[in-house]
Amino acid sequence: MSQQMTDSPPRTRSWRPVHRLVITLLAAATALFGATAPAISAPVAPQQEQxxxxxxxxxxxxxxxxxxxxxxxxxxxxxxxxxxxxxxxxxxxxxxxxxxxxxxxxxxxxxxxxxxxxxxxxxxxxxxxxxxxxxxxxxxxxxxxxxxxxxxxxxxxxxGDPDPGEDTTAPEVAAQVAGEQDEDGAYVGSAEVTITATDDDSGVESVEYSLDGGEYVA
Incomplete structure (x- = not known):
């Protein structure tokens, strides 16, 4: 599972909004039972065409x-x-x-x-x-x-140089996984993933995620 964030238009005042997204992964007996929680990573930005x-x-x-x-x-x-x-x-x-x-x-x-x-x-x-x-x-x-x-x-x-008022810093993202685990650390039955994104400059407009390489959803 991976997530991507987009910045909302810059705002003049400084604030620290927090967006929290809770995802419950229901484990199918043949798919997720006894498996570790899926890794969460930021999407790779496409390279600029030469x-x-x-x-x-x-x-x-x-x-x-x-x-x-x-x-x-x-x-x-x-x-x-x-x-x-x-x-x-x-x-x-x-x-x-x-x-x-x-x-x-x-x-x-x-x-x-x-x-x-x-x-x-x-x-x-x-x-x-x-x-x-x-x-x-x-x-x-x-x-x-x-x-x-x-x-x-x-x-x-x-x-040229970016606009001084433009927010060019990506939001900070944290993910926490909770759920019942077996002795090997694998999650049993289901796992709850909480994704938190913060941005001190322009705020976080949205948080999106994808499962197993699928399309991003909010």
């Missing part, structure tokens, strides 16, 4: 067909697509190169991808990089393609 930045090029020697203008600081997947499907029907090679020498730009990403629609990857490449806040300059390093360049502006991770 950003994907895509550049495409085609028959032009003066510009990329498409390119991102902004990104967020942190890990990123870079896609450079110079394939026939992306519009390169002439077999022209291009590069996606990050500038590491021109003053005024970030120089901490060493990326230089050469792609041709008829190479082993058919002009499609991916790479992993880590961006920092600031501006990057990228360009095509093929001779005669000097007009193919642009800037990528990277902002702070998540768009």
């Amino acid at each position: 950003q994907v930045l895509t550049w495409t090029s085609g028959n032009s020697v003066s510009e990329y067909t498409s390119a991102p203008a902004t990104a967020e600081a942190g890990p990123a997947t870079i896609i450079f697509d110079n394939s026939v499907a992306a519009g390169n029907t002439s077999g022209m090679p291009h590069t996606l190169t990050f500038d590491t020498s021109t003053p005024g730009y970030n120089h901490d990403v060493d990326l230089n991808i050469t792609a041709n629609p008829y190479d082993a990857n058919e002009g499609y490449y991916e790479d992993e990089i880590t961006l920092t806040e600031g501006t990057y300059r990228y360009f095509c390093a093929i001779p005669g393609h000097g007009q193919m360049w642009g800037e990528l502006v990277v902002t702070g991770d998540g768009g």
Whole structure:
């Protein structure tokens, strides 16, 4: 059994509300008899999806067909697509190169991808990089393609610092199990689980729980 809590909108005064949820688990003879009480744990927050930045090029020697203008600081997947499907029907090679020498730009990403629609990857490449806040300059390093360049502006991770009035601290949760136990410590017949949640800042809006990986209910 696990539980998840959500914070209610912040309030200006300090208080310590307590929400208590009592759950009685009736043990079926074939399921819970002689079993220990189920473990209670907070749900795991889903990981944030990594950003994907895509550049495409085609028959032009003066510009990329498409390119991102902004990104967020942190890990990123870079896609450079110079394939026939992306519009390169002439077999022209291009590069996606990050500038590491021109003053005024970030120089901490060493990326230089050469792609041709008829190479082993058919002009499609991916790479992993880590961006920092600031501006990057990228360009095509093929001779005669000097007009193919642009800037990528990277902002702070998540768009900046959180609002000072926002409650970013999770509520404190405690669980207590009561019931008849045998000599091995296993609960017999039924067990009563009391879940208590407190939050000194914005309070606790609700307490939810799930049994055996099922849906969360209040």
